[in-house]
Amino acid sequence: MARLSINIRKLSLVAVIVPLLVLLIYVALRSGPLALVPVTVTTVEDIAVSPSLFGVGTIGARYTYRIGPTIPGRIKNVNVHIGDRVKAGQLLGEMDPVDLDDRVAAQDAAIRRAGSAVLAAEAHERDTLARFNYSDTQAQRYEKLLQSQSVSEEAVESRRQERDVAWAGLASARANLEAVRQELLAARADREGVIKQRVSLRLFSPVNGLVTARNADPGTTAVAGQAVVELINPESVWINVRFNQLDSSGLRPGLQARIVLRSKASQILPGRVLLVEPLADAVTEEILAKVVFDDVPEPLPPVGELAEVSVGLPGLAPLPVVPNASVHRVNGAKGVWVTGDGGIRFAPVKLGATDPDGRVQVLDGLSAGDEVVVYSQKALNARSRVRIVERLPGVSK
Amino acid sequence: MINLAGRDIMHSWGKFVFTGLGLGLLIGVTLTMAGVYRGMIDDAKALLDNSGADLWVVQKDTLGPYAESSSLYDDVYRSILGMSGVARAANTTYLTMQVHHGESDVRAMVVGVVPGGPGEPGQPGYLVDGRHITRGHYEAVADMATGFRTGDRIRIRRNDYTVVGLTRRMVSSGGDPMVFIPLRDAQEAQFLKDNDAIVGQRRRTEANPAFNIPAVPGLTDAVIASQGSNPYVNAVLVQIAPGYTPGEVADPIRRWLRLQVYTREQMEGILIGKLIATSSRQIGMFLVILAIVSAAIVAFIIYTLTLGKIREIAVLKLIGTRNRTIAMMILQQALGLGLIGFVVGRIAATFWAPYFPKYVLLEPLDSVRSLAAVLIICVMSSVLAIRAALRVDPAEAIGG
Numbered sequence: 001m002a003r004l005s006i007n008i009r010k011l012s013l014v015a016v017i018v019p020l021l022v023l024l025i026y027v028a029l030r031s032g033p034l035a036l037v038p039v040t041v042t043t044v045e046d047i048a049v050s051p052s053l054f055g056v057g058t059i060g061a062r063y064t065y066r067i068g069p070t071i072p073g074r075i076k077n078v079n080v081h082i083g084d085r086v087k088a089g090q091l092l093g094e095m096d097p098v099d100l101d102d103r104v105a106a107q108d109a110a111i112r113r114a115g116s117a118v119l120a121a122e123a124h125e126r127d128t129l130a131r132f133n134y135s136d137t138q139a140q141r142y143e144k145l146l147q148s149q150s151v152s153e154e155a156v157e158s159r160r161q162e163r164d165v166a167w168a169g170l171a172s173a174r175a176n177l178e179a180v181r182q183e184l185l186a187a188r189a190d191r192e193g194v195i196k197q198r199v200s201l202r203l204f205s206p207v208n209g210l211v212t213a214r215n216a217d218p219g220t221t222a223v224a225g226q227a228v229v230e231l232i233n234p235e236s237v238w239i240n241v242r243f244n245q246l247d248s249s250g251l252r253p254g255l256q257a258r259i260v261l262r263s264k265a266s267q268i269l270p271g272r273v274l275l276v277e278p279l280a281d282a283v284t285e286e287i288l289a290k291v292v293f294d295d296v297p298e299p300l301p302p303v304g305e306l307a308e309v310s311v312g313l314p315g316l317a318p319l320p321v322v323p324n325a326s327v328h329r330v331n332g333a334k335g336v337w338v339t340g341d342g343g344i345r346f347a348p349v350k351l352g353a354t355d356p357d358g359r360v361q362v363l364d365g366l367s368a369g370d371e372v373v374v375y376s377q378k379a380l381n382a383r384s385r386v387r388i389v390e391r392l393p394g395v396s397k
Numbered sequence: 398m399i400n401l402a403g404r405d406i407m408h409s410w411g412k413f414v415f416t417g418l419g420l421g422l423l424i425g426v427t428l429t430m431a432g433v434y435r436g437m438i439d440d441a442k443a444l445l446d447n448s449g450a451d452l453w454v455v456q457k458d459t460l461g462p463y464a465e466s467s468s469l470y471d472d473v474y475r476s477i478l479g480m481s482g483v484a485r486a487a488n489t490t491y492l493t494m495q496v497h498h499g500e501s502d503v504r505a506m507v508v509g510v511v512p513g514g515p516g517e518p519g520q521p522g523y524l525v526d527g528r529h530i531t532r533g534h535y536e537a538v539a540d541m542a543t544g545f546r547t548g549d550r551i552r553i554r555r556n557d558y559t560v561v562g563l564t565r566r567m568v569s570s571g572g573d574p575m576v577f578i579p580l581r582d583a584q585e586a587q588f589l590k591d592n593d594a595i596v597g598q599r600r601r602t603e604a605n606p607a608f609n610i611p612a613v614p615g616l617t618d619a620v621i622a623s624q625g626s627n628p629y630v631n632a633v634l635v636q637i638a639p640g641y642t643p644g645e646v647a648d649p650i651r652r653w654l655r656l657q658v659y660t661r662e663q664m665e666g667i668l669i670g671k672l673i674a675t676s677s678r679q680i681g682m683f684l685v686i687l688a689i690v691s692a693a694i695v696a697f698i699i700y701t702l703t704l705g706k707i708r709e710i711a712v713l714k715l716i717g718t719r720n721r722t723i724a725m726m727i728l729q730q731a732l733g734l735g736l737i738g739f740v741v742g743r744i745a746a747t748f749w750a751p752y753f754p755k756y757v758l759l760e761p762l763d764s765v766r767s768l769a770a771v772l773i774i775c776v777m778s779s780v781l782a783i784r785a786a787l788r789v790d791p792a793e794a795i796g797g
């Protein structure tokens with residue numbers, strides 16, 4: 001009976017100690033240097049990747065019209081408000097003319113005075129002409145009388161002198177007439193100028209557009225060149241997109257684009273690259289491009305709203321492709337961990353294009369069918385012992 | 398020869414095993430505390446390892462991006478790339494902030510990296526799920542400790558990001574998980590004011606007569622635009638070319654670009670020596686106290702166990718058992734208790750360590766050292782019990 005009791009105690013002790021030892025061994029193999037690193041693997045395949053560019057831009061307008069006075073002045077009235085649609089030639093506002101209307105009236109008076117002066121000069125010209133004709137006739141008659149010795153030489157000379165004086169008077173009258181005519185023209189031109197100046201104080205829309213800014217209200221003083229009202233042409237809305245210079249080769253006009261407006265994150269709008277600017281941003285290291293909508297959204301998205309733009313580049317020829325998660329840099333060389341022979345080895349690779357889903361071309365160093373490590377529980381090195389698993393622990397899907 | 402220790406243990410195995418389990422839990426706490434200390438050191442080293450840099454170029458007279466704020470113009474890296482011995486250089490920003498995920502916030506270190514592909518300076522070293530950042534904006538790779546999953550949408554300041562990849566052990570020196578986002582977004586997030594502040598700033602600028610001159614149209618807009626841009630980064634991470642030593646590359650940068658450059662050793666010194674020094678000393682202090690408490694408790698347990706069987710020891714002495722045999726019995730029991738305690742402690746520490754909010758690193762060498770320390774403590778603790786056992790009068794065996 002006593003022996004049976006001892007055996008039961010022994011068994012109980014063993015039942016406690018053995019699981020403890022098993023657990024210790026499990027712990028040592030799980031967390032120590034002997035632990036295998038769980039990894040997931042994938043097989044390299046020849047795939048044609050389609051790179052894509054992603055950029056952020058702002059809605060803008062190709063044509064913006066800043067309407068304002070060409071001379072300083074005070075704003076008399078502004079007829080439009082932000083958001084108004086206007087037509088070409090519509091009066092948007094007016095500057096205070098101050099004394100321009102008075103100056104037009106003065107010019108009218110000056111023209112009338114000049115017209116009168118012309119009439120007077122014409123009458124004077126006719127008078128001097130009549131005098132000249134009479135003196136000329138007299139002089140010719142005396143010339144004939146002198147030939148017949150009927151008058152003295154002195155009398156003839158006197159008539160000749162009268163004719164010359166009349167001629168000079170006629171020339172003077174004609175010159176005076178021309179001067180007053182020019183004065184009339186000058187007065188008319190002055191009036192035209194003032195009227196044009198007066199017209200320029202009225203702010204007209206040059207196009208059918210949308211008012212985007214009303215920078216001043218009546219009574220405000222505006223300087224020459226200051227925009228009182230700003231317009232855009234809604235049909236010319238585009239997106240000013242910035243693309244990172246890295247991997248942006250291949251960006252060219254005509255490529256299809258997918259546009260997501262910040263205000264409509266769930267809606268993808270089709271578009272295309274209209275132009276790629278010849279000057280890149282040297283500070284931000286970005287290439288600037290303009291992307292237009294295939295169909296301008298209605299209502300028009302606000303100018304300045306952010307938009308995310310993805311531009312698909314042409315597909316490339318099939319090449320071995322690996323996920324970019326499998327690529328590492330070891331001792332300065334890019335490569336992947338290749339499985340085989342019960343272990344792993346680092347294979348340096350030369351990489352090509354990447355698509356937005358993270359697949360990267362391998363130009364050299366791997367071939368289709370190779371098995372590479374994609375994810376690992378911790379950073380790998382040449383001495384790492386790995387255990388291939390379907391999914392890493394703790395990573396749910 | 399009869400093994401008295403074994404016989405005694407067998408006699409009261411339940412008491413012995415449960416005492417060992419209790420002791421084991423105490424040892425487990427001590428091991429965990431040591432693991433927390435190691436974890437803090439490892440967090441600091443992980444931060445440096447994860448950056449993938451050989452040199453850290455930061456603002457002059459600062460301690461770099463981790464210990465002190467540093468601000469550099471973001472075009473400085475081009476000058477650094479032109480220096481001899483520099484293989485790769487990349488801008489980076491670090492900012493610990495709240496990252497919004499649904500209704501909850503996660504405190505994380507947001508790292509701005511140049512999306513130049515895996516293996517570049519600043520990029521996460523390895524992934525456990527998803528992929529690296531491929532787009533220049535609004536994508537994120539997050540550490541698993543954030544609790545995010547691939548495909549989640551997170552919000553950093555006013556922008557939404559899609560989590561495209563997950564990493565592990567990418568933490569700040571304080572143990573905050575990292576979230577990697579494209580550099581341009583990080584620059585914006587780091588210096589972006591909230592909308593109310595921006596509106597207020599615009600109003601102040603417009604009210605300032607120096608920036609709002611009627612005769613200079615557009616001046617105010619230009620000033621406001623300049624206030625909204627951020628051409629700064631926190632550091633430039635440099636990888637050196639083969640054949641160069643860090644010192645050879647760092648010296649010309651310090652001299653000609655007039656910037657502060659730290660090597661790996663220097664940065665480690667800053668992180669471990671300055672940043673987490675107080676915390677680690679505190680943890681170390683707790684560790685020492687726990688070790689002393691553990692030793693005292695082991696001594697008390699063995700002493701109590703010995704006193705519990707003092708009558709049996711007296712009987713042994715009465716029948717002529719040698720003192721050495723009795724001493725060995727107590728010593729073996731103490732060592733057995735220590736071994737069970739260590740095994741239980743090591744197992745317990747391994748199983749509960751992942752649930753700690755801070756990283757707990759249980760190093761194998763620490764375990765070996767702990768085992769040796771436990772055995773030494775057990776031997777020393779048994780001395781008191783052995784002394785008490787040997788002083789027992791055999792007459793007590795038949796006394797009342």
